[in-house]
Amino acid sequence: MNARRGPAWTNSITSTVRRVLAPLAGSGRGIFGTAALLLLLIASGYIGWAKWGDIIVRRPQYVLTADCIEITPQPPWIHSDIKSAVMRDGSLAELSVLDPDLTKRVVQAFELNPWVAEALSAVKRAGKTAPRVTVQLRYREPVIMVRTRDPRWKGDCFWPVDTEGVFLPPEEFSSTQTKAFLRVEAGNSLPAGAVGTSYGDAGVTGAALVAAALKPVWSSMGLEWIIVRQELPNDVGQPMEPTYILLPAGAPVDAVAARRSGRLVSLADPPADEPSLEVRWGHAPGREAPGEASAAEKVARLHQYVAANGRLDQLPPTTVVDLRPGAAGTAVATGRPAQTR
Known part of the structure; x- marks a missing residue:
């Protein structure tokens, strides 16, 4: 049986190489002949690939398919x-x-x-039939649902x-699934851009950031809402850092948000028309005012308070818990239920 013949262009290059090298082989020039051979082979390969390479890489067996790509398993919140x-x-x-820039383009x-x-x-x-590409990914994880009307x-x-403040695809969540996250009232703030952007x-x-700090515990504590309070400008007209109030499940969110439209107030303020338990968180993690407790300290204080008094959604609506003071080792509270006084 005759050996299978290669492509015509391969036979042509081989024939040319043999004709050129024949005089060198008999000339006794040794190292020069070998060098010439190597250079000619390199040049032949380059010319051949430049002419026929695009045809080869686009053969069906070399086209990138989904089966050729392995990615980090998707988390359950991505549907x-x-x-x-x-x-x-x-x-x-x-x-x-076969694209030399394949991995770079896949990453992009x-x-x-x-x-x-x-x-x-x-x-x-x-791979068994074609190369495979393994991609390691870090996925985004939703931590809040921002309410608009x-x-x-x-x-x-x-x-x-x-957690980075990036807007994620809303079509991935049903109305029921949105309840699995802390909800945010931010004055009807709408996304500024497309999904995947800030x-x-x-x-x-x-x-x-507040929700990320509370992620392991907010549901078991009976929390449901974060109220964003855009602080009024200071005396020189500079915007102030936002502050945050936490509300339990079932709280009158609209009434509290309307009342808390200005600066954080003292514990002596009169209750809202529709009273609700409030947890005064203060500034976002990493943005604390001088003397304000850190996020870790606030979470620890809230743990202690709930352990001593019960779930926040089961306490009297006149209860106010202040996590901000940096000097105190526990939460400062008023309106506690009688058995905790």
Whole structure:
């Protein structure tokens, strides 16, 4: 049986190389002949690839498919197919697994997805039939739902935001699923841009940091809302850092938000028309005023208070808990239930 013949262009290059090298082989020039051979082989390969390489890399067996890509398993809060979305939106199906820039382009495509905080790495490995690309991803995790209202909409609208203040795809969440996160009242603040970009509101970004600090405990404590209080400008007209109030489940959010539209008030202020238990958190983590307790200290104080008095959504609505004072070792509270006085 005759050996299978290679492509015509390969045979042509081989024939040319033999004709050129024949005189060198008989000339006894040794090292010069070998060098000439190597140079000619390199040049031949370059010319051949330049002419036919594009045809080769676009053969079906070398086209990048979703099956060629392995990604970090998606967390349960992401319901869409990230890999399929990136294949479509990043035009990855147009790439070849032989592309020398393949991993770089794959990383760039994944980082454009709103659910991806960072593509940590992309490594190409040999596969059974074609090379495979393994991509390590860090996903965004929602921590708050920002409430907005509009007469044109039926009911409240909730916008998911992650710990970095990035606006996430709202279509991923049903109205029931939004209840799995702390809700934020921020004066009807709407997202400033597209999904995957900053929400565009410093108050919302700070609320996300507060929620991240409370993430392990807020539900068991009976909390449900974060009220963003945009502080009034100071004497020289500079905007002040937002502050935050926490409310329990079932609280009259609108009444409290309307009353708390200015600066944080003292514990001696009269109750709202619709009273509600309030937890005065203060500034966002990392933005504390001089003498204000840190986020870790505030969470510890709230733990102590709930352990001593019970869930916040089961306490009298006149209760006010202040976590801010830096000098005190426990939360400062008024209106406590009789058995805790």
